[in-house]
Amino acid sequence: MFEHICPPVQPAFDNLARLLKTGGFAVFSTPWELRGDTVEPFPNLSDWQLVNLRSGYVPVNRTAGAQLEIFENLTFHDGPGSILEMRVFSKSGLLANCERAGFADAGIGPDYPPFGIIWDKWSRGRN
Numbered sequence: 125m126f127e128h129i130c131p132p133v134q135p136a137f138d139n140l141a142r143l144l145k146t147g148g149f150a151v152f153s154t155p156w157e158l159r160g161d162t163v164e165p166f167p168n169l170s171d172w173q174l175v176n177l178r179s180g181y182v183p184v185n186r187t188a189g190a191q192l193e194i195f196e197n198l199t200f201h202d203g204p205g206s207i208l209e210m211r212v213f214s215k216s217g218l219l220a221n222c223e224r225a226g227f228a229d230a231g232i233g234p235d236y237p238p239f240g241i242i243w244d245k246w247s248r249g250r251n
Contacts, residue, residue, distance in 0.1 A: 126154045126221075127209050128201070130169055137225035151233070154213060162217030166195060166210060174205060181205045 129136045140150055166172075172185035181204055185193040199209040213221075215232070222230030 125152055126218075127211055127213065128207055130210060131164055131167055133211065134221060134224060137221045137227075141225040141227060150227070154218065156213040156215050156218050158215050160214050162214045163212045164210075168193065174208065176205060183208065 126133060126136060140152075144150060166183065166185065168187040168191075169183075169185050170188045172183055174181055175184050181198060181200070183195045183198070185195075187193060201207040201209060219230050
């Protein structure tokens, strides 16, 4: 879910924390990688839209500084032109976003088979 929010993403984490009652908690899932930094392919989105060319969809953006940007090699969830992936979190980046928002005990959760949450090597990011 957080991978689809337009940049900057930190306000989404901040607002989630703000909506919770004292002592409340949030559970969500989002893709992340174990190593490296969070990848933000569109960090300067300002005035943008998704354009469907004959060759496929491309986001066209005019930055706050009036520079025109066009992006290719996109990742869509649920098919082309549907839900654009705005970033790929790193584990450390995702936890840092949570901590900046005030989540005191942010972490990657344990298995919970009754709800179908079963982490294996690829989904949990272990070696």
